[in-house]
Amino acid sequence: MAEKLELQEVEVWDGNMAFAQAMRQAQIDVVAAYPITPSTPTVHGYAKFLSDGYIDGEFVLVESEHAAMSGCVGAAAAGGRVATATSSQGFALMVEVLYQASGMRLPIVLALVNRALASPLNVNGDHSDMYLGRDAGWIMIDAFNAQEAYDLMLMGFKIAEDLSVRLPVMVNQDGFITSHTAQNVRPLSDEAAYKFIGEYKEVNPMLDFCKPVTYGAQTEEDWHFEFKARQHKALMDSKSVIEKVFEEFKELTSREYSVVESYDMEDAEVAIVALGSTVESAVQAARDLRENEGIKAGVVATRVIRPFPYEEIKETLKNVKAIATLDRSAPGGTLGMLYNEITATLYQGDSKPVINNYIYGLGGRDMTQEDIKEIFRDIKKNADAGTLVTPLQQFSGLRGPKLSFFN
Amino acid sequence: MSKIIKNLKQFSTSNDRFEGAHLLCPGCAHSIIVRELLNCTDDNLVIANATGCLEVCTAVYPHTSWDASWIHIGFENASTAATGAEAMYKALKNKGRLKDPDKPVKFVAFGGDGATYDIGFQFLSGAVERGHDFTYICLDNEVYANTGGQRSSSTPIGASTTTTPAGRVSYGNKKMKKDIVAIMASHGAPYVAQVAPNKWKDMVKKYQKALATEGPVFINAMSACTTEWKFPSNETIEVSDLATDSLVFPLYEIEDGHKLTITYRPRNIIPVRDYLGVQGRFKHLFKKENEYLIDEMQKTVNAKWELLQKREEAGV
Numbered sequence: 001m002a003e004k005l006e007l008q009e010v011e012v013w014d015g016n017m018a019f020a021q022a023m024r025q026a027q028i029d030v031v032a033a034y035p036i037t038p039s040t041p042t043v044h045g046y047a048k049f050l051s052d053g054y055i056d057g058e059f060v061l062v063e064s065e066h067a068a069m070s071g072c073v074g075a076a077a078a079g080g081r082v083a084t085a086t087s088s089q090g091f092a093l094m095v096e097v098l099y100q101a102s103g104m105r106l107p108i109v110l111a112l113v114n115r116a117l118a119s120p121l122n123v124n125g126d127h128s129d130m131y132l133g134r135d136a137g138w139i140m141i142d143a144f145n146a147q148e149a150y151d152l153m154l155m156g157f158k159i160a161e162d163l164s165v166r167l168p169v170m171v172n173q174d175g176f177i178t179s180h181t182a183q184n185v186r187p188l189s190d191e192a193a194y195k196f197i198g199e200y201k202e203v204n205p206m207l208d209f210c211k212p213v214t215y216g217a218q219t220e221e222d223w224h225f226e227f228k229a230r231q232h233k234a235l236m237d238s239k240s241v242i243e244k245v246f247e248e249f250k251e252l253t254s255r256e257y258s259v260v261e262s263y264d265m266e267d268a269e270v271a272i273v274a275l276g277s278t279v280e281s282a283v284q285a286a287r288d289l290r291e292n293e294g295i296k297a298g299v300v301a302t303r304v305i306r307p308f309p310y311e312e313i314k315e316t317l318k319n320v321k322a323i324a325t326l327d328r329s330a331p332g333g334t335l336g337m338l339y340n341e342i343t344a345t346l347y348q349g350d351s352k353p354v355i356n357n358y359i360y361g362l363g364g365r366d367m368t369q370e371d372i373k374e375i376f377r378d379i380k381k382n383a384d385a386g387t388l389v390t391p392l393q394q395f396s397g398l399r400g401p402k403l404s405f406f407n
Numbered sequence: 408m409s410k411i412i413k414n415l416k417q418f419s420t421s422n423d424r425f426e427g428a429h430l431l432c433p434g435c436a437h438s439i440i441v442r443e444l445l446n447c448t449d450d451n452l453v454i455a456n457a458t459g460c461l462e463v464c465t466a467v468y469p470h471t472s473w474d475a476s477w478i479h480i481g482f483e484n485a486s487t488a489a490t491g492a493e494a495m496y497k498a499l500k501n502k503g504r505l506k507d508p509d510k511p512v513k514f515v516a517f518g519g520d521g522a523t524y525d526i527g528f529q530f531l532s533g534a535v536e537r538g539h540d541f542t543y544i545c546l547d548n549e550v551y552a553n554t555g556g557q558r559s560s561s562t563p564i565g566a567s568t569t570t571t572p573a574g575r576v577s578y579g580n581k582k583m584k585k586d587i588v589a590i591m592a593s594h595g596a597p598y599v600a601q602v603a604p605n606k607w608k609d610m611v612k613k614y615q616k617a618l619a620t621e622g623p624v625f626i627n628a629m630s631a632c633t634t635e636w637k638f639p640s641n642e643t644i645e646v647s648d649l650a651t652d653s654l655v656f657p658l659y660e661i662e663d664g665h666k667l668t669i670t671y672r673p674r675n676i677i678p679v680r681d682y683l684g685v686q687g688r689f690k691h692l693f694k695k696e697n698e699y700l701i702d703e704m705q706k707t708v709n710a711k712w713e714l715l716q717k718r719e720e721a722g723v
Contacts, residue, residue: 032494057502058498058501061537062533062537063530066483067530067533070487070488070530071494074480074495075492077497080495096581097484207453207476207496207499207506209451210476214473215477217468219468
């Protein structure tokens, strides 16, 4: 039996330690992992817990991230709780197996510490890796600080392993800004955390030899479509389970989570939609602008990225006049993901706010308070004019002449 | 637990854990190699299968040929799938959560030569280095048969393949076959062996030794490919006999990374050209301008056999 750790009511942890502690408390059966910055301390923390007797699961030190996810798939199909951690290039190397994990409906949890994708090589935080995985059929949840990284990692196991879900879950946090910044975190006790997640529930385990199973069969035009449709339905239906788990977590800790988070949106005329640590920065900037410049600014964030919270986005943004969608990933010749998905959603609604798109923070470029305020002031012009008077897509925080597209 | 090696009568009356109903080509050696593995033990089996002929021909939904726990992830990671499952077995055993903790479980991975020598090589190396208790069996038909006969790093020199076709100015594949057995033995794996389905008693003995070995085992199984080697589908065993009797495919085992034992010595060693002559993939070598290659191949085979015998004698 693994030893218990006595935790303080308030611990000072960075985002990686928050991930590692939640993984320890989940009593994972198999972790297969490979090191990559900035997620390495998650794995270091886990390894130290193992060495000190606080973990009694298997820890497989594989030779690549592709093998890390492959090992997770083999282990999860065998029948038990499984997780890994990665970032950036490592995530890119895993992509093939991400699709296989979700296709086989295996409840693996991936701790993804977001980082830019090369080239040029860059170790800092942006959302290129997160965006790369968005069609992989995983539930995608985003943490904006260390406390949320801890909370959502615990909830990730409960959501993934729910008998009506059985899909893999990736929990994101920003590289360095969240992962390496020490913050106050209020953990649960080991007993309470494990009780909340619950015992692992087996579904068609390979280690049940009374009922041999075939995992990863081939289907062609006769069955592939039905499998993928069913998988999509399971992902869409997982929203109710995610909400149920958020509710149970609130009852336990008083900490409240929603599939779409909104800040100061009751009377907001202009809103930023963002992800990651930028959400807290934007909330700060919005409050400043309300106080000092009289701009009715608010912030909206998709806590759950997949399944996409369509209804909640429509509801939350129904009264605003202008929206800035902030994408922290190079858009690759189109508009950013948040722009496309938010705009498509609101097109189905009754209100038609003016929406534009900002690409920002690539490769860890700071998003300053002034940058964010400038965006709010920008879209205030759109709100006042009732039409797009700013460029549709701009690069915020870029050195050199202003860059804009789709004008 | 090992089973007794069956005679023909016992074969005809026992249930196979690998069903005869599959989509492999008539005359494919894969099914012999695989069936013998599944039937040589009563232990529970978890099988991982790389993408390839065996995988696409045995698990097409809603059918399966496997009366054992089976998983296919991708082309490169059968070794990792098997060892991930093995890690879960160890974890659950340690935590007292196995349903039947006293019954042994064996973990076996199958991959073709493309999956083993090429795309899955790093994964295999990692899995063996980590010391997992599993057996990896390479179904070596010296070509990417499933994708249409392209060369792999197991393809022998002189073979005509779809990516190294013999032509007006080319004799086919220019590279020597990679010595995978030596490479895997160099990992320090406790047991490494080469087998061929025509010598099935030798093969089954090695399988049973492999499953009884604690730690990683690698077996390279010659799998004559009627489609890509281009011989009639009723001559698989005859062609395999020519491979083992010409010593193009010698049968031996290596224990603890160094102790080499030859397990089959042909009574009459036949010339390499007799083996080449029955296969369409080597037909062009018998043209006058290419015949020197046959002599060179014979010299390579002789030198390798010499080396194996010396290593056996010296115990290194």
